[in-house]
Amino acid sequence: MQSPAYTEPSAAQQQRALEGIVVLDLAGQLGNYCGKLFADMGADVILVEPLTGAPTRLLQPHVQGCDGIESSLVYQYQNVNKRSIALDLDSARGQELLKLLVRQADVLIESERPGVMSDRGLGYGQLRDIRPSLVMTSITPFGQQGPYAQWQGTDLTAMGLGGMLYLGGYTDTAPMVACGEQAIGAANLFAAVATIAAVFEAELSRAGQHVDVAMQECVVMGMENAVQFYDLEGTIRKRTAGEQRLAGTGVFRCKDGYVYLMAGGIGGNRFWKVTSQWLVDEKVDGATTLQEPQWNDQDYLASKEAKDIFNTIFQPFALSLTKAELQEKGRTRRIPIAPICDTSDFADSAQRKHRGYFVSVDGPQGAQITMPGAPYQLSETPWSLRQPAPRLGQHTDEILSALGIARDELRNLKEQGVVR
Amino acid sequence: MKQLLNGIKVIDFSWIGAGSYTTKLLADLGADVIKIETANRMDTLRVTRPFKDKVSGVNRSGYFADRNSSKRSMTVNVKHPDGLRLVQQLISQAHLVTNNFTPGVMEKLGLGYEALKAIKPDVISVSMSMQGASGPDRDDLGYGLTIGAVTGIQHLTGLPDREPAGTGTNFPDHIPNPTHAAFAIIAALRHQRRTGQGQAIDIAQTEPTMAMIGPSIMNYFVNGVVDNRRGNTNPHMAPHGVYPCRGDDRWITIAVQTDAQWQSLRATLDLPDRESWRTMAGRLEDVAGLDAAVAAATASHDSTQLMHVLQEVGVAAGAVHDARDIVAHDPQLAARGHWVQLDHPEMGPSMYNSAPFRFSDAQSAPSSPAPLLGQHTRAICKELLGLSDLDIDRLAEQGALT
Numbered sequence: 109m110q111s112p113a114y115t116e117p118s119a120a121q122q123q124r125a126l127e128g129i130v131v132l133d134l135a136g137q138l139g140n141y142c143g144k145l146f147a148d149m150g151a152d153v154i155l156v157e158p159l160t161g162a163p164t165r166l167l168q169p170h171v172q173g174c175d176g177i178e179s180s181l182v183y184q185y186q187n188v189n190k191r192s193i194a195l196d197l198d199s200a201r202g203q204e205l206l207k208l209l210v211r212q213a214d215v216l217i218e219s220e221r222p223g224v225m226s227d228r229g230l231g232y233g234q235l236r237d238i239r240p241s242l243v244m245t246s247i248t249p250f251g252q253q254g255p256y257a258q259w260q261g262t263d264l265t266a267m268g269l270g271g272m273l274y275l276g277g278y279t280d281t282a283p284m285v286a287c288g289e290q291a292i293g294a295a296n297l298f299a300a301v302a303t304i305a306a307v308f309e310a311e312l313s314r315a316g317q318h319v320d321v322a323m324q325e326c327v328v329m330g331m332e333n334a335v336q337f338y339d340l341e342g343t344i345r346k347r348t349a350g351e352q353r354l355a356g357t358g359v360f361r362c363k364d365g366y367v368y369l370m371a372g373g374i375g376g377n378r379f380w381k382v383t384s385q386w387l388v389d390e391k392v393d394g395a396t397t398l399q400e401p402q403w404n405d406q407d408y409l410a411s412k413e414a415k416d417i418f419n420t421i422f423q424p425f426a427l428s429l430t431k432a433e434l435q436e437k438g439r440t441r442r443i444p445i446a447p448i449c450d451t452s453d454f455a456d457s458a459q460r461k462h463r464g465y466f467v468s469v470d471g472p473q474g475a476q477i478t479m480p481g482a483p484y485q486l487s488e489t490p491w492s493l494r495q496p497a498p499r500l501g502q503h504t505d506e507i508l509s510a511l512g513i514a515r516d517e518l519r520n521l522k523e524q525g526v527v528r
Numbered sequence: 529m530k531q532l533l534n535g536i537k538v539i540d541f542s543w544i545g546a547g548s549y550t551t552k553l554l555a556d557l558g559a560d561v562i563k564i565e566t567a568n569r570m571d572t573l574r575v576t577r578p579f580k581d582k583v584s585g586v587n588r589s590g591y592f593a594d595r596n597s598s599k600r601s602m603t604v605n606v607k608h609p610d611g612l613r614l615v616q617q618l619i620s621q622a623h624l625v626t627n628n629f630t631p632g633v634m635e636k637l638g639l640g641y642e643a644l645k646a647i648k649p650d651v652i653s654v655s656m657s658m659q660g661a662s663g664p665d666r667d668d669l670g671y672g673l674t675i676g677a678v679t680g681i682q683h684l685t686g687l688p689d690r691e692p693a694g695t696g697t698n699f700p701d702h703i704p705n706p707t708h709a710a711f712a713i714i715a716a717l718r719h720q721r722r723t724g725q726g727q728a729i730d731i732a733q734t735e736p737t738m739a740m741i742g743p744s745i746m747n748y749f750v751n752g753v754v755d756n757r758r759g760n761t762n763p764h765m766a767p768h769g770v771y772p773c774r775g776d777d778r779w780i781t782i783a784v785q786t787d788a789q790w791q792s793l794r795a796t797l798d799l800p801d802r803e804s805w806r807t808m809a810g811r812l813e814d815v816a817g818l819d820a821a822v823a824a825a826t827a828s829h830d831s832t833q834l835m836h837v838l839q840e841v842g843v844a845a846g847a848v849h850d851a852r853d854i855v856a857h858d859p860q861l862a863a864r865g866h867w868v869q870l871d872h873p874e875m876g877p878s879m880y881n882s883a884p885f886r887f888s889d890a891q892s893a894p895s896s897p898a899p900l901l902g903q904h905t906r907a908i909c910k911e912l913l914g915l916s917d918l919d920i921d922r923l924a925e926q927g928a929l930t
Contacts, residue, residue: 149715171750259844277696285685320885368676480745
């Protein structure tokens, strides 16, 4: 395994789009990535952790051979560029300190069960009184109100109740949940959009917002056209893995793995002609059949007969070639056919290197931590990686000093277990 | 109620999936998004199922409609010199110009970033291609499903001994790419407002998608471990799965996070109290045995009833909802007002998603249905370009407005 190329951005000279915005990230899994998006664009994001640490510190995978609270790759990824204060929000003194932080903050991101923040005296109404321009973003499984508001909800629960789960998986098994906790990801992402829009407006109006984000509802946005199929045609879309979605569109085995081909049904079947011509030119057995007129009928493409015929013709050809060979042939003819990659397949990608996509920081115990970098390239205010994820409470002293807390008091707070 | 992006003007060349979805987010937040279309090469979603009453037509696709709420549509032929001039005039008033073509297309139209800057020095230009504006793979053709394939999402989802299942959808188009893009855009709008400086934003749609499986990618770089798909299991929770219920293709998800929750689940479903199942570590070692026992117990239950019973005792359980369930039978989505009926000029009252967040003091629901092809051409010509009906008729006759 080769270490990827990484060009250090000249961080000092860079302008930052979110310079001057202070974000308090209360360290829940539903808000950690949301906070990261702000931090990576230049906001000062303070990770307010419980004394035991952010829950993401316990998540797998870890740096191999390490299982402490500094070695989770999930934590390391989602918390770069942030500062950490460990603060007990269930103590009266901890709550006062958070209010001091709020007085200087633009954003607070939290994901407690609805009601918990209010019980601590830290609800939106209470915080707005001390900081009218505050944008408080609450990210929960189901939202602040409604019949499910107090329910338990994990990534899997939200994927099921939000409808995406039903669309994934094989026709002959239970539905299959998407990898990588995408419901949690979706909640973080939509929260980030809503929060930055609210900040954008609050900087002019000086009036903040309470933003209520529900993970289940975010999942619904991933239903593609299934809701409209129900609304307009009365049909219920089902999962299709193990078969083609339409004839010519789906997963096919090849010499060294799998490819995804999208020949059938895309944009009024725009790739059918070029795909069938390709197979004819390659002298694939039976390929001329695919040039008959019925293949331009969407209903025919959806039939078992069409899928079986296409499979009989295409599958032996695909098996004679590798993922890379099929991709190259598709590229030449502008046919959407893509290798199904695992994480080792794109680690050395020339394209990712060209864009400097993978970036590295020094992690715990001397490990070099390489991770996805800029999800977008901005010419004047680039994404930047400035520092690794903080150790638990790494910045407690400097953050409290900046609030005017004297050294003696700081010592007391630590002895009393209010901060760490 | 106020809208947070009120006053922001967007000239939108994006189409099909992720691009249209990005500008929908902006439009639903109150930006004035003008979708530049041409009848000569239509947004393919306009001619993609499902159609109202199953009757095809460029103004009848539900897929197109939901991705283009709150926008205005102007048809203009930018290959016609007068058409190009009109678009340039619109850009001179815009904060933002967006496209998701393959690299080079905007340049060929005379609307690359340098050309845009000449028209409007502080403009923000957003491009969203599959692989980014430069590099060896820059010409790659991309759709959500092929982006899912090359980024690992497809490989990592499904059963280890079966073909990769993926999400069954063009997932990168719906969530990872539009949300990342909208975030970057609003950040750039803030910078533009503070400094008077515009910029070019280049998004390779593979990259926000990979960002969503960061820890798996890091597991390879840091530990040399190539993650594989693992069905519905989870490294931290057991039971964690999708279990059969009574009826045709009905299922329930159950995710047990603590030993106390396990005891609640066990008591409710009358599962055996095995010593080895009392701890999470023990249960994680016998996922197959555990799943079989849970599945046998859930199979006779109604999924919705069982969800309520299990949630009552504090277990994360949820029915697996299909499209009808989320539209018609989910009281939580209904309570949040997720579904919005908008009266489309040709399709009539139809269903739209609200953005999945609520503001205490601003609107998050779409303000108007998707536009008809060219619905606002005349209005925009008058209001923003100061043209008279006579001018407009002349331009239309010359083929600049199709």
